[in-house]
Amino acid sequence: MGTCAATRPLTLRESVCPEDQRAVMDVAASSGFFSPEEVEMAGSLVEERLRDGEPSGYFFVFAESGAQTAPMAGFACYGPATYAADWVDLYWIAVHQSRRGAGVGSALLERVEQRVRGPRATTLVAETSSRGQYRPTRAFYEHKGFALIAMMKSFYAPGEHKIIYAKRLAPQDRP
Numbered sequence: 001m002g003t004c005a006a007t008r009p010l011t012l013r014e015s016v017c018p019e020d021q022r023a024v025m026d027v028a029a030s031s032g033f034f035s036p037e038e039v040e041m042a043g044s045l046v047e048e049r050l051r052d053g054e055p056s057g058y059f060f061v062f063a064e065s066g067a068q069t070a071p072m073a074g075f076a077c078y079g080p081a082t083y084a085a086d087w088v089d090l091y092w093i094a095v096h097q098s099r100r101g102a103g104v105g106s107a108l109l110e111r112v113e114q115r116v117r118g119p120r121a122t123t124l125v126a127e128t129s130s131r132g133q134y135r136p137t138r139a140f141y142e143h144k145g146f147a148l149i150a151m152m153k154s155f156y157a158p159g160e161h162k163i164i165y166a167k168r169l170a171p172q173d174r175p
């Protein structure tokens with residue numbers, strides 16, 4: 001596992017530092033996808049993790065590069081789903097606007113998948129919206145092997161549905 005110092009080129013880190021709160025909010029805000037409340041919420045997950053440690057249920061992967069203007073290129077946050085054995089929620093995955101389409105999201109997702117694979121099959125769940133703005137997000141999940149498993153109609157607003165994607169991960173191979 002890495003340290004808190006930004007290194008170059010792109011590195012993945014799972015330890016959480018106080019500075020991550022601001023950086024995560026910057027990444028989320030840069031995307032133009034999230035409301036100010038959602039950006040705050042992303043920061044508060046870091047805060048909870050720093051306060052409560054692993055029992056917070058929030059696990060992070062940060063992608064960073066000291067060589068770029070925005071050292072944090074992206075982050076993912078995941079954790080075990082409440083009361084559900086072998087289901088894991090992918091709460092957030094976001095890549096800084098300036099770093100999109102360069103494999104950062106793939107690297108983050110790959111690391112999350114490595115971490116959540118266990119001795120039994122695991123299902124990784126990602127929620128998104130049916131809004132047109134999220135078409136690239138849905139394309140990303142579908143490209144990465146997620147299947148649409150549920151839709152909650154008019155969840156966010158009339159005509160704006162919650163879309164739930166899931167990816168079944170085979171058990172980890174034993175050495």
Ligand SMILES: CC(C)(COP(=O)(O)OP(=O)(O)OC[C@H]1O[C@@H](n2cnc3c(N)ncnc32)[C@H](O)[C@@H]1OP(=O)(O)O)[C@@H](O)C(=O)NCCC(=O)NCCS
Nearest residue numbers: 031093094095100101102103104105106136137139140143
């Ligand atoms: C969705 C997101 C995380 C993807 O990260 P990224 O670094 O841009 O994606 P990558 O460069 O790793 O691309 C991964 C794959 O998805 C595909 N993909 C990415 N964006 C795509 C798009 N707009 N349309 C179709 N396919 C797309 C790529 O072709 C790539 O395929 P490959 O693995 O065969 O090369 C990023 O674009 C993002 O932060 N979006 C805004 C926030 C968001 O929607 N988060 C998720 C909901 S919380």
